[in-house]
Amino acid sequence: MISFRSTEEELAFVEVAKNLAKEKIRPQARICERNQKLNEEIVQEVQELGFLSLELSEDWDGLELPLISQVQILQGLCYGDLDVVQGLPGAGDAASFIRFLNQRLDTYKTDIVDELQTVSYLDLSEDWGTNIEVKKEMNHYILNGMSQPVKLAAQADYVLIAVMDSNGEPILFWLDSSVHPWHVEEGDYRLGLLTSGIARFTFDHVKISTDAILAQGNTAEKIIQDGRTRVRILQAAREVGLMEAALDYATEYTASRKAFGQEIAKFQGVSFRIAKMAIETRIVNHLVWEAALQADQEHPEAEGLSLRALHRAHKSLRYVTDSAVQLLGGHGYIQEFPVEKWMRDAQAQVTLYGRERQCLKKRGEQIIAGNREEVMA
């Protein structure tokens, strides 16, 4: 039965998340950005509430929530600040892969779940911009080259790498900083998501023994595909949270700001833009929910829906955050108001998580190929 009603449990989670967002995360966001580092208190609170292990399975003391619940909680948290949420330590995006590899990674559980050591997820599938070579030799692999910038690289204790080796075989590697001597490039990052440890890895002929292989072949392929689908959905959900923040902020501002003798909300040039922002935000919300529901059902179309949701999330996030700045006028551009940061974070986010046109093209090819059952309303 078509329904847009969250469960009681979800509503309770969201309320907690949103309170934390409003009372702790947003007020601290500027400071975190300046320090390029999260406030310990926030980290602790998020951890205590279980929000760092939404995606982890119960063996890993995770909440193992369905995606449809997770996305709502993430929206709530990111209503505070996207950057802060992206900077949270622990399993990060890698959680969506680790959940399929619990036993294999059991020895790291305490470090990651309790000590909040950080995992960076590095996907080497992009067709340009990365020049990392993964060469198989005898009993080991040699990893060489520099990655694109990825999240949590600066503070990573571990790196989970998804890659095709030089023979075209999919592999998932687990690199441990105490074993594998990678190097994190000193970068020059100014745009946004500055607390989230974006950096590039350099591997100088790092030798990786087969121990470090988490999965390969068909198993790896399946985990990579499912994991990527989940990451797309969870990232798109974060973007919805930021959109909601920007929409509400701009609505409130334009409702009180006066010019030409009245609240600027009364000009359709303003109010129609607010309406468009509201519509776009709602659309992305729904597309994300739809993708989450299908992924929870392990529907074969979930991958395509995750591409669709992420594409729209990126596009709308840019629109909505830009609109918020625009509607605040000069105040939108200065750091005394949050919206300029949100616009920067938004652009960094869409830059980091998949090119819009690639998402669209990939989805379109699936549609034309038509080799999947269509999810039709």
Added chain:
Amino acid sequence: MISFRSTEEELAFVEVAKNLAKEKIRPQARICERNQKLNEEIVQEVQELGFLSLELSEDWDGLELPLISQVQILQGLCYGDLDVVQGLPGAGDAASFIRFLNQRLDTYKTDIVDELQTVSYLDLSEDWGTNIEVKKEMNHYILNGMSQPVKLAAQADYVLIAVMDSNGEPILFWLDSSVHPWHVEEGDYRLGLLTSGIARFTFDHVKISTDAILAQGNTAEKIIQDGRTRVRILQAAREVGLMEAALDYATEYTASRKAFGQEIAKFQGVSFRIAKMAIETRIVNHLVWEAALQADQEHPEAEGLSLRALHRAHKSLRYVTDSAVQLLGGHGYIQEFPVEKWMRDAQAQVTLYGRERQCLKKRGEQIIAGNREEVMA
């Protein structure tokens, strides 16, 4: 010196064209559409004013005007009605090729220029949708298959065909209805440009002797390229004329129509849309002018600029005519007002003259290849 000032001669031409547009063409447009046939009086007047031979050379009693002048005149004429202008008999789009082939086609001059026999231009370069085969045999070619719908096909006395033969050699053919037994398909056209004789040609193994070859090889290639560039520019100019008509009509309507107690122009939801229409119309005007200027100079970049101008013209034409309908509300949708026809004509026009994304892609490839001197401001 950068200047947007027309010459005195151009202004005089434009004034005549626009008067004709307002006083004759627009008032007759509905009737012409209903009859799917032009009013003889209009044809005669257009011919007498020389507007049927703007693109023809002086040997052909043409005005041989530079493109920058022609585009202004066409804008003026199409301010009346695009459909009517597209339906005018004579050389049509083929004029842009004939001008390079005067001597070769001398025997047809009187028929076309004075008797207004009609030439249809058929470009067989589209990569799908056309299934016409041009096969070389001994001393002749065999033409077989059905074309896409093209303008003036229904009333064509001659067909100018640009094609690559089965060996990949460019050829320009001249087909004469009295010699070459083509067939015009009875079609079902309802969208727009209904007076312009859109139809599909069928060739049933038509044998074409080498006499009918106007040019081939490098010569043909050059003429085809230049001719196409000119057609793009002249068609884009027609679109500007229609945009100006739609903009002015919608402006006047919204300035007088009242709702909620005031002229609807006073709502920014309306007035900002008018502003956007005005901006887009101006932009296309300028891009068309720029392409025309460069083509007049035979600048190698002219082809790229014609693609650019046509792409924007198509996109903006759709936007502006749709906006006009939207701003007239229910009145926009009914046949007592001209804007619904303009929107239909506009969609037919962009459908007929080159796909937007193909224009963009081709232009983009040229840019990346960078093998042409860049026209930089």
Added chain:
Amino acid sequence: MISFQLSEQQKQIKEMTHWFAANEIRPIAMEADRLGKVPDEWLDKVNKMGIHLNTSSFSGGGGEESSRKSKKEREGNRMGVLATEQMAWGCPAITLSLPGAGLGGPPVQSSGTPEQKERFLSIFTKEKPRWGAYALTEPEAGSDASGVKTTATKVDGGYILNGQKIFITNGGRASWVVAFATVDSTLGRAGQRAFVVEKGTPGFSCTKLVKKMGLRANETAELLFEDCFVPDENLLGGEKLYEASSNKPSGFQVAMKTFDSTRPIVASMAIGIARAAYEYTLDLVRQEYPKGGETSALAAEMLAEVEQNIAAARLLTWEAAWKADFGLPNAKEAAMCKAYAGQMSLDVCSKCMELLGPIGLDGHLVEKLFRDVKIFDIFEGTNQIQHLVVARRQYAAYEVRV
């Protein structure tokens, strides 16, 4: 629990209406457009099948059933949008021409007295096709529902109506029309009343059927009231409705409330049109485009965008319908889905035309859909009005009336 899966009943109605659209509507769509009308025999036939268009909920077969299970979750609005999407996918002009109360249904349903409901809604029988209509728009007030100029002068036993209505769907053939008029223009919205005016009432006439860009098979009428006497019992809701506390439940409120249920229906139609264009084009691309070439690559992106936009509109529409089923205020959601679907569907048709290329001009369904779809961004409130409604709700919390 959040879910986008259809219930059994929803699946059934969807499949049934899809079947009907594919087998009964679509085959005559192009011909009906050419004729400028839906053939009478066809209307007779479908009326006998019990297929009606009720814009608050699509009724196929047993209308009695729904009353039986009032204790279960209401899903009439969701059923309505599911069904309408399918029908409009077949052909929107024919869908709008289906017998039934049409857009006149919701106001009678929501505001009529029990006696009026019985009297006006029971006429839609299998015996012969009949229509209801909704007459709000006037020559001098398009989107301005508060600017009604048709007057209703109280006389003994009824009202005398004078005025003109335009753009009335099925207005010429309708057995009755819900017409809005004002008893006192100085009262503004509070002076508005809704009347059910029956065909054949002296002084009530259809003066013209207009020719349109699209939806040519569907009748759009101009109506005239000249000293037209309408008895008291045809005042929608009766005098009581308008006497109620303060000036809230005026005819204006009736009109506005109607929109909250009809806008999702209109949005569904736009979605059905867009989907028809999309599926038609996708089939053609799959069959005719060279595989793997660059044309195909460009098509991939465009089709993905189109498919995404259709899904986006559909989910907005479902939300509006879901809220209505729960009796929750849905004016914002209804305006959102209508605003988005109305605009997106034209864009979809235009993109599909681009993918079809010139052959699309010659007897292909998509060009008809392009002509049909534009009105969906205009009637039942223009896109601009929808944005205004959304904005108004958005600012409601701040007590700023935009």
Added chain:
Amino acid sequence: MISFQLSEQQKQIKEMTHWFAANEIRPIAMEADRLGKVPDEWLDKVNKMGIHLNTSSFSGGGGEESSRKSKKEREGNRMGVLATEQMAWGCPAITLSLPGAGLGGPPVQSSGTPEQKERFLSIFTKEKPRWGAYALTEPEAGSDASGVKTTATKVDGGYILNGQKIFITNGGRASWVVAFATVDSTLGRAGQRAFVVEKGTPGFSCTKLVKKMGLRANETAELLFEDCFVPDENLLGGEKLYEASSNKPSGFQVAMKTFDSTRPIVASMAIGIARAAYEYTLDLVRQEYPKGGETSALAAEMLAEVEQNIAAARLLTWEAAWKADFGLPNAKEAAMCKAYAGQMSLDVCSKCMELLGPIGLDGHLVEKLFRDVKIFDIFEGTNQIQHLVVARRQYAAYEVRV
């Protein structure tokens, strides 16, 4: 005759400014952004070279020359937009920090008395870098130029100013500021006056330099007037200007007139930024993208769109400047180019970021340009204001004031 070819002089200024931008500005662009200022030595150096930013026309080297040939066609505005595009291509923040009268130039030039022009415009010498500034915006009135609340109370020999100004480019370092104030707020626009307030005037202070999303190397100040006495001779244009027939030439008119010449300049800057992002990205695509692959095909379309939009904005801007050179009214064209360029340039930067992908986050010029460019859709009148101006002109013929 219509022509988009540059005259010899236009070519020269373009090449000269391009050389300067490429060799002097661009190399320090990223560093200046990091520092949050343009290095003083650099400013000293370029000031000695005679490079100034006059927003009505760029002056490089001999400012005297232009006066010599007043009989020839004026081309100052066209030269201005050509030069500014090049400079902003180098770096917009540095361009806006160049010594000179800046946005304060046009009002002094257009409305100042001969004595004032001499006094205020002659200070920009090679001796040391100096700036002028323009102070219209106030905390409670962003785009509403008519809502100035700063008061000017007439006293013996001058005026007492009280009020606050925000978002003032180079406001802290400026030797003088053209400040707008009202002598009587009940008079509305007619009560407005423009004053040239000199640095060091008692009661005049810079209270804050704000941190911004971008343009970080350029100073944005908040200014405060507290019982600040400004002598009569600093009333821009003198009392005569404001006494003139009816209430036309008020300070409000001075402000508005200024916009007609500064908006094309601001548009040029946005265009320069967009072009910088485009060229940077095109180079990268040419060098790094796999040839002929699908990535490259997607890039082709995006780059073509970007290049088209830049050309579109440039031609609109040229038209506005051309009209100004001929003394033709250009408010509409000035608003058009600003509206379009402001919005398009952000879109261009965003598309370029997409083409760069994640590496674009790490020390690439485009991300800085993305941060810089947003303000160009806001200052000198937001995008919304520009649309209003365009619409107002569009409806002027129908005597409807929107």
